[in-house]
Amino acid sequence: MQDRHKQSVKFDTSLDFARKKDQGDELRDARDRFFIQPNEIYMDGNSLGMASKDAEAALLNVLALWKKDGIKIWNREDGKYYHYARVLAKPMAKLINADANEVTLVGSTTSNIHQAISTFYHPTKSRYKILVDDLNFPTDRYAVDSQVALKGYNPQEAVRVVASPDGRFIDEDAVVAAMNEDVALVLLPAVLYRSAQVIDMKKLTIEAHKRNIIIGFDLCHAIGAVEIDFDAIQPDFAVWCNYKYLSAGPGAIAGLYINKRHFGQTPGMAGWFGNRDETQFQLKHEFEHQQDASGWQVGTPPLLAMAPLEGVLQLFDQIGMRKIRAKSLDLTGYLMYLIDMKLAKYGCGIGNSREDKKRGGHICLEHDEAYRISRALRDNGVVPDFREPNVIRLAPVALYNTYEEVYQVVHILERIITEKIYEQYHTNRALVV
Ligand SMILES: Cc1ncc(COP(=O)(O)O)c(C=O)c1O
Structure with a gap:
């Protein structure tokens, strides 16, 4: 509870807030070194990291x-x-x-x-x-x-x-x-x-x-x-x-x-x-x-x-790991905050630790319809991944993801759930999820 309180002081739910965070982000130039795809929000760097110009x-x-x-x-x-x-x-x-x-x-x-x-x-x-x-x-x-x-x-x-x-x-x-x-x-x-x-x-x-x-x-x-x-x-x-x-x-x-x-x-x-x-x-x-x-x-x-x-x-x-870790914790903290504020009421839970020192680089979003929601996310321009039985993993990666992308992902999730878009999908598993 104490952690949640800290998050609510630190973040707010507006798009403007996300944009301001991006403006003040000292790692923001690193994103230009990656092959960011148009109209796609890549949140799967915990599975396969994005290609970079350096690589x-x-x-x-x-x-x-x-x-x-x-x-x-x-x-x-x-x-x-x-x-x-x-x-x-x-x-x-x-x-x-x-x-x-x-x-x-x-x-x-x-x-x-x-x-x-x-x-x-x-x-x-x-x-x-x-x-x-x-x-x-x-x-x-x-x-x-x-x-x-x-x-x-x-x-x-x-x-x-x-x-x-x-x-x-x-x-x-x-x-x-x-x-x-x-x-x-x-x-x-x-x-x-x-x-x-x-x-x-x-x-x-x-x-x-x-x-x-x-x-x-x-x-x-x-x-x-x-x-x-x-x-x-x-x-x-x-x-x-x-x-x-x-x-x-x-x-x-x-x-x-x-x-x-x-x-x-x-x-x-x-x-x-x-x-x-x-x-x-x-x-x-x-x-x-x-x-x-x-x-x-x-x-x-x-x-x-x-x-x-x-x-x-x-x-x-x-860049150094200290800055990378600090931004990653802030991004995942922000993502949890938005999930709490906007998605918890639709059956979305958080299956990772809220404690910074116990939380790695991704958020474990739990929902009974996680598989079908993850398929719908892909068709709506977000790349997440799914893990059995009910987990959508979302990794906002410090080097290439933005606060605005985190905001947009939660917005898209809200639409997929409230408009029941996921119901158009089959529950049969694809080969690589
Ligand atoms: C904890 C862990 N170990 C091992 C692997 C995969 O092993 P390999 O790199 O040999 O394919 C993964 C893949 O996601 C993993 O998450």
Whole structure:
């Protein structure tokens, strides 16, 4: 209630208010660097971030170099592209306040979970369980289950699942209570994909380490959206994708963080790009592990899936996460305020935390007709996404969304609901929602 009161003092419901906020927004120029589409309000940056001119320029540059240089691309500029993962790790590491050599760019989130678990999961007779929650994105669970099965365990027995009390949020104390002596490793999301709950990574890491448990986090919904301080948190590993808030493109190269205290560990899934530079091209059959995160690379870096990241990371570096997070919180605060004022009376609820420090980058709008409303939104110039069973996710992204767009989205929602426009739609699910 106190939070709601604060919001009502800060915002008002007029269009003029939204326009004034945009005029005073110090990040407003960043929007011009994105490919904003006419007559479309893009609110899906938590799923796939918008394309930017910076990403395009970086990609076209690598394409041009490939055309001109062919194989010589690997050696130009002191081996920049041969070491591309390390080059990108520098600005990337700043987003999580880690050392650059604790970060590498490799694979996908899912393959990096496999990589991390196969590196850190060494079950013994008495300590063999992996602890997870029941709200994480399914791919994390598929990877965990298949990794325990590879070690000969039955996932139903060896994977301990902490159930959410309400289907929205994870109870961190329940996770801690489940860290028994039989738990070898914990994998949790940093921000929940549906309710945007920000998990207290520091508290959970401290508790896991007190019990000698390895802990890692999936940062997919956190990276580029919230400030992360791994220097303070000191988790064992983390994984993330770069195609959501970081806007590095569909299927962009993913991220992997390996805490420096583990550099001596052997990667579970070794490959020749994880070999020491000095001996990689000696092509020996004995793997000599590079003793930093780049040792967890596997095969040849996919330059065309990496280049856009170089472009967008420059933008993040120039603006900095502090300002991005501050604007994002203000935008989501404003969106919640308008939902409360204009849509709550039509059955719209808010399924995310109202507390700033517990709220990620998107708003979780709940409605019994969420699916059909989300389809109607698309046909009315708004790109949201839908998550089962009743959630419309709306992400006003600090770098390219405006306050006026937030205002318009609520206005369009009001029309779709009050004029029952959503009733024209079928309840059958489309392939990608
Ligand atoms: C928390 C989380 N993990 C993983 C993924 C997807 O994994 P990948 O990047 O391997 O497709 C998503 C996709 O939305 C996600 O939200």
